[in-house]
Amino acid sequence: MLGRLAPGVCTQVTMVVNNQQTRNMATLKAISIRLKSVKNIQKITQSMKMVSAAKYTRAERDLKAARPYGEGAVLFYERAEVAQPEDEPKQLYIAMTSDRGLCGAVHTGVSKVIRNRLNEPGAENIKVICVGDKSRGILQRLYGKHIISVANEIGRLPPTFLDAARLADAVLSSGYDFGSGKIIFNKFKSVVSYAQADLPLFSRKAVEAAPKLAVYDSLDSDVLQSYMEFSLASMLFYALKEGACSEQSSRMTAMDNASKNAGEMIEKLTLTFNRTRQAVITRELIEIISGAAALE
Amino acid sequence: MSAWRQAGLSYINYSNIAAKVLRRSLKPEFRADALKRDESHVRITPWANGRPARKYISGFLLT
Numbered sequence: 001m002l003g004r005l006a007p008g009v010c011t012q013v014t015m016v017v018n019n020q021q022t023r024n025m026a027t028l029k030a031i032s033i034r035l036k037s038v039k040n041i042q043k044i045t046q047s048m049k050m051v052s053a054a055k056y057t058r059a060e061r062d063l064k065a066a067r068p069y070g071e072g073a074v075l076f077y078e079r080a081e082v083a084q085p086e087d088e089p090k091q092l093y094i095a096m097t098s099d100r101g102l103c104g105a106v107h108t109g110v111s112k113v114i115r116n117r118l119n120e121p122g123a124e125n126i127k128v129i130c131v132g133d134k135s136r137g138i139l140q141r142l143y144g145k146h147i148i149s150v151a152n153e154i155g156r157l158p159p160t161f162l163d164a165a166r167l168a169d170a171v172l173s174s175g176y177d178f179g180s181g182k183i184i185f186n187k188f189k190s191v192v193s194y195a196q197a198d199l200p201l202f203s204r205k206a207v208e209a210a211p212k213l214a215v216y217d218s219l220d221s222d223v224l225q226s227y228m229e230f231s232l233a234s235m236l237f238y239a240l241k242e243g244a245c246s247e248q249s250s251r252m253t254a255m256d257n258a259s260k261n262a263g264e265m266i267e268k269l270t271l272t273f274n275r276t277r278q279a280v281i282t283r284e285l286i287e288i289i290s291g292a293a294a295l296e
Numbered sequence: 297m298s299a300w301r302q303a304g305l306s307y308i309n310y311s312n313i314a315a316k317v318l319r320r321s322l323k324p325e326f327r328a329d330a331l332k333r334d335e336s337h338v339r340i341t342p343w344a345n346g347r348p349a350r351k352y353i354s355g356f357l358l359t
Contacts, residue, residue: 144346162336
């Protein structure tokens with residue numbers, strides 16, 4: 001019985017030894033594979049950072065030109081003291097995000113503002129227009145019933161006024177008669193910071209009922225209608241530009257951090273790799289020497 | 297009421313058509329730059345009850 005058992009034990013022992021050997025070799029190989037993949041990821045994040053840095057400078061330049069559009073439109077509502085109509089509870093929220101991720105909390109921030117609003121009472125009167133696939137992805141599952149329109153293909157190229165005009169056209173022709181509303185977007189502050197902000201939306205009725213509309217000269221309803229349409233387009237344009245600028249700057253920081261983290265990981269992996277390699281060499285040397293000593 | 301509004305255009309449509317014509321009538325050295333602003337890639341899909349309702353609206357007057 002012992003005789004039958006012994007060869008089995010023997011093979012098991014050699015298998016264990018073999019396993020250990022292969023495992024060591026494998027870890028060495030696994031580490032080198034991992035090291036390579038982390039290095040590749042670092043290269044990718046670095047080049048993404050470069051790309052978004054270039055896009056960011058352009059977006060910031062564009063934003064400077066676009067700012068008067070939004071500020072002018074908002075100032076009109078402020079000066080005329082347009083208020084939210086009491087008898088019209090219907091509201092429209094427009095979430096300005098984009099299609100692309102890997103840029104920190106830009107999209108979640110905007111979606112969170114809308115989500116919080118939808119959790120408050122009176123949410124049944126709120127409809128949402130999602131600009132950009134990211135906000136749609138976040139809001140779709142729980143608040144899908146509130147979404148009346150989705151716009152995508154945003155963020156690949158810098159937004160143009162025509163984009164904003166088509167969005168405004170979609171808002172006006174959606175058939176949803178809102179009394180008031182908000183455009184939620186990321187307002188760009190500096191390269192490292194942005195914050196969610198909103199622009200007001202009002203129906204024509206609300207503007208006509210504004211107490212201080214008389215400060216503006218020669219306004220008939222035709223002019224007002226035209227102006228409302230234009231101001232919607234220009235506010236959307238401004239929000240698109242602010243959003244694009246914050247997104248690029250945020251992506252820049254995110255990719256910079258990712259490259260840094262990858263760098264740290266590479267350092268650690270190189271250290272383990274070298275240590276393991278050293279260990280393997282040492283073990284092989286010991287094996288050879290002890291083998292030679294056994295032969296003497 | 298202006299003629300374009302009677303024809304069913306909004307101010308946005310009207311001014312975009314005007315802008316388009318203006319861009320196309322620029323001198324060639326300025327036209328190339330201006331035509332870059334004449335593009336729009338946004339796709340707008342109307343939604344109802346948590347899913348897309350129709351394929352998408354093509355901005356028939358704007359494109």
